[in-house]
Each structure stands twice: as structure tokens, then as C-alpha cells.
Amino acid sequence: MNDETSAPGIYDVAVIGGGPAGLATAIALAQSGARTALIARRAPYGDNRTTALLVGSIDFLEQLDVWRRCEEQAARLETMRLVDDTGRLIRAPEVRFSSREIGLDAFGNNIENRALVAALEARAAGLAGLSRLDDEGEAVTPGDADVAIRTRQGRSLFARLVTGADGRHSLCREAASIELRRRELDQAALTFNVTHTRPHRNVSTEFHTPQGPCVFVPLPGDRSSVVWVMAPADAERLITLGDTEFSQAAERQSHSILGRIGVEPGRHLFPLAIERPAQFAKNRVALVGEAAHVLPPIGAQGLNMGLRDAADIAGIVRQAMSQGEDPGSAQVLSGFDLARRADVASRTFVIDMANRSLLSDFLPLQMMRAAGLHLIGAWGPLRRLAMREGLAPSWRPAPALKETPVDRM
Template identity: 70%
Template structure:
């Protein structure tokens, strides 16, 4: 990566934000041939959260030479179990999804965000077309031909396209005059990691409770990450427990399927909500990651959506530049809008419906939920369809004319027996 304190060139693209989605976008754009600036502070990743990378996310990271740098730190997810632990009169049967049933070695991989970020930073440091601006954007000003970005550290640069990967309070989104719809949920999540006395056998188990799911996701060795969704008051109570008390509570919640538990260092708690923008692009700015969508940690969709954002904008920019066109002009922005809208909105809708149906005390809704899961459990073609669509939507509209590779386009080869696949 080239270092420059005060760059004077006009870049093809400037990426604002250095989280996983921002780093992936910057690496993918430089890989596609765009002269790319990444505006992000170099800070260590501080917490113990993990991400289940599914479907085309692993393909993209392989294509970008990120995955070989962190694969050893990830655990494959070969089986996923859904267990109705609501205690209600009408309960759904257990549903078991096996990657082998759709010809895959694994649905995906669970990895500590810290390890994933370290691999991305290492890859970004080697990218030939990528200039790192170690600073924090203070002002983003769209113009007729370029977007000008000024940092708090005094640097200034211009780019024909800006990629807003700067999170929920996105400066780029405000600069593009894009409104946001927010809906707080009466739920919160507690995340922590555990060691256990029994092997997880690469099986992720999701216990459905009346207040949300509690998921135990494999990590390397006899360890798992836990995402416990509950009412805000219950999450506060759980977070205040000692390690031994939390381990006992988690063991009860898991019905001791993993044996005796030991809670590791680090816990995170956060309120849940759903956020989506009025548009995904405008005024030479596109939105990726949490600038563009915030979802509850159900179905492992958050970062996987962000990586598809990154793959799509890189495809579009590479295609546009190869044709000698402007990557920040209206046609390119329209293609990104079309590509991302259906994917993001459909995932948001599906997660919202699944969450509402779990929380509802209305008997007909409970019955419909139980019946739907019963069909998925017993009808093979429907179950396999659910598995494939859970990895990535097969119907989503492509942002480009012809993909340069399956991996880069984010497609999933569900008919292959090769291990190409890969929570939030």
C-alpha cells in the first residue's frame, strides 16, 4: 500500500471507513483496477465478537487473497439446528440443516472479527492501487465531477466516487442527502465466548425462546461463540452475572448439549434495531455495510450483506472503468441501487418476519410458524431451497453485464462438492 500524507491526485474511488465492509470494499475496488483511497484510522480491533461468513463471502475473500491469511482461525459450519425452546403449547419441530445435503462441505465459517480484520489489514497493506489515509473523515462534499473529503487530521482528497462505509451515523449518507428509517426493537443481545467439555462437531445450534434466539456457533477447538437475544432487562441481568453464573445460565439454556461451560474474557451487549436508507446511492456516493443496513443478529446476515455490497460496487466500478466511463455518474449509481435494493430489502423483510413470528403470542401466528418449520423439516426440496437461499439469494439482480468470476460476483455454486462456501 502506498502511503501519502497529503495526496493531490484525484482518485477513482475513496472509501470512507475501515471496518470489515469498508476494508473489503477498498481491497475489492483496488483489485478491480480502480485507483482507490481508504480513509480510516489504524486502530486495533477491541472486542471478542465473531462472524459467521456464509456463501459467496468466503468466495470473495478467497478471490481477494484474504481468506488464506485467516482460514486457520475459523471453524467450519457443517450443520445448523433450530430448536424450539419457547415452552409454548404449539411448538415447531427441530429443524436440522446439513451442508452435505446440498453438496457442500460447509455452509460457512465462524471466525473472530479480530482475526478477520488482521487478515484484511495485511492484505490492504499490499494492494498496489490502494492508498491509505490514516485519518477520520470530517467533511464530505459532493460536487458535479468529484467528491471532496477532508479529514480531521488536515488531509484533503478528491474522488469521482465515494463509498460510505462509515457506520450507523454515516457522514457520507448525510452528505448524499439520503434519509434513514430506524425502528428500535424491544430486544437486546449479549455476546460472549465459551469453552466446553463436549465437542460441537461443527454444529451451530439456535435455541428459539419467547424473547429471541440464543445461538451457540462453533469456534476452533472445543469453543463456541454465543449470541443471546432477550429482552433488554434480561440482557442487563445476564451481563451483570459473574463468569461462573453466566456459564451456568448458558449451560441451562443450551440444555447441556456442549457439557460444562466456561465463559471466556470479554462480553458485549447492545440494543437491537432495524435501519434502512431511502436509497443506496446518490450524489456520487454509495453506501455499504452498516451505513446501508442494520439488522438484528438473526440468520447471520449483517456482514455477509456488507461483503455483497463490496463485491457489487467493485464489479460495477471495474466494468465502468474498463469502458472508459465515470464510476460516480448516474448510470453507475443506478446499477448499484438496483443490485443492492432487492437483496437488502428482502433479507430485512425475512429477518423481521422470522423475529416477529417468534415473539408473537398470537396463536394463529404460532401455528403458522410451527407448520412452516414442519414443512421445511420434512420436505427435502423445500429444505434444500431454504439452505441455498440462506447462503445467498439466487434470484438477486446482478449489477454488471457479465461476471469476471463466480467468486467476485458473489454467486454460490450449490451443485459443487468442493468447499467454496463459508453469523452476525
């Protein structure tokens, strides 16, 4: 990877944003042969949040030569338990999903985001076709033939396509005049990591409470990451507790299945919402990651969808350039929008309905939820279909990235 210090530069694609989705997108584009600029600050990942990477995401990271750099810092997810902890009169039975039932050693791996970002940064540093600007985008101006970009440090560059990986408050999305559809949820997610005295045995357990799910996801050793969704007022109260009281609250919520729990330093609180743009690409700008979709932390879909964004834009750009087409043309962007629309819409619908059915006090809806989970748990073909569709849409082909001769570190 080259550090770009001179201006102006002209690129096939510029990626703005250096989170996991942005880094993966830049690597995939450069590896596919596009002359790529990455505009993102170099900084260690700022907190201890984790991601459950599903098998499709791991396959993609292997294609990018990233996974081998962080695999030892991840924990396998072999079994997933859903436990109805609502205390309601009508409750769903416990449902267990085993990866071996669909011929997999694991559904995926859970990894701390800072370890994943470090591996992505290491891979990006070895790509000759990727230029890094240790900077932030300040202005993005789409034109007829290219997009003009100005950074905070006053650098200027041009790209035929800009990929916006710049998060929820996306400068790129605004520059492309893409409307955002947002719905606030009366929920907040509290995230933290814990140690425990009993082994997790690579089992992820999700407790369904009247306020939302609370999931304990394995980390290496006798550790787990926790995402606890609840009413905002309760989350604000819990986050202020001392370590002892907070650990006791987490242990009670886990029903002591992991033994004595001790909370690790670092707690984070996030208000929840559902966000989706009216289009995923427009005016020479394509959106990936949280610039393109924000969902509640249910079903491990957030970053996994972001990595599918990265795979799709890289594949579409590679195909366009191999045919001599402009990678930022309306026709190419229409292909990306079509590729992402069904995936994001279907995941958003399922997660939204699952969340609504859990929160609802409407008795017929509770009965339908309980019956549905009972059917999934009892009928093997439906359970296996649910597992496969939860990992990735069955109708979506696996990405095939063409690797160019690049340095491997």
C-alpha cells in the same frame, strides 16, 4: 499499499471506514483497477465478536486473496439446528440443516472478527493501487464532478466516487442527503464466547426463546461464540453477573448440549434495530455495510450482506471504468442501487418476519410458524431450497472481479 502523506490527492474512489466491510470494499476496488484511497484508522479490532461467513463470502474473500490468511483460525459450519425453546403449547419441531444435503462440505466458517480484520489489513498492505490515510473523515462534500473530502488531521482529497463504510452513524450517508428508515426493536443482543467440555462437532445450534434466538456457533477447538437475544432489562441483568453465575446461565440456556460451559472474558450488549436507507447511492456516494443496512443477528446476514455490497460496487465500478464512464455518475450509482435493493429488502423482510413470528403471542401466528418449520423439516425439496436461499439469493450472479497485476504477499 501506499501511505498518502501529501495533499491534495485525486482518486477514482475513496472508501471511508476501516471495518471488515470497508477494508474488503477498498481491496476489491483497488484489485479491480480503480485508483482507491482508504480513509481509516489503523487499530486492532476492539472486541471478541465473531462472524459466520457463508460460502459466498468465502468465495469473495478468496478472490481478494484474503481467506488463505485467516482460514486456519475459523471453524467450519456443517450442520445448523433450530430448536424451539419457547415452552409454548404449540411448538415447532426441531429442524436440522446439513450442508452435505446441498453438496457442500460446509455452509461457511465462523471466525473472530479481529482475525478477519488482520487478514484484510495484510492484504490491503500489498496493493499498489490502494493508498491508505491513517485518519478519519471529517467532512464530505459532493459536487458536480467529484467529492471533496477533508480529514480530521486536515488533509484534503478528491474522488469521483465515495464509498461510505462508516457504520450506523454514517457521515457519508448524511452528506449525500440519504434518508434513513429506522425501527427500534424491544430486544438486545448479548454476545460472548465460551469454552465447553463436549465437542461441538461443527454444529451450530439456535434455540428459539420467547424473547428471541440464542445461538451457539462453533469456533476452533472446544469453543463457541454466543449471540443471545432477549429483552433489554434481562440483558442488562445478565451482563452484570459474575463469571460463575453467567456461565451457569449460558449452560442452562444451552440445555448442557456442550457440557460444562465457561464464559471467556469480554461481553458486549447491543440494542437491536432495523435500519435501511431510502437509497443505497446518491450524489456520488454509495453505501456499504452498516451504513447501508442494520439487521437483528438472525441468519448470519449482517456482514455477509456487507461483503456482497463490496463485491457489487467493485464490479459496477470496474465495468464503468472499462467503458470510460464516470464511476460516480448518476447512471452508475443507479445500477448499484438496483443491484443492492432486492437483496437487502428480501433479507430484511425474511429476518423481520422470522423475528416477529417468534415473539408473537398470537396463537394463529404461532401455529403458522410451527407448521412452516415442520414442512421445511419434513419435505426435502423445500428444505434444500431454504438452505440455498439462506446462503445467497439464487437470482444474484456470482461476482467476477478482474484482478490487475498487483503484489501478492
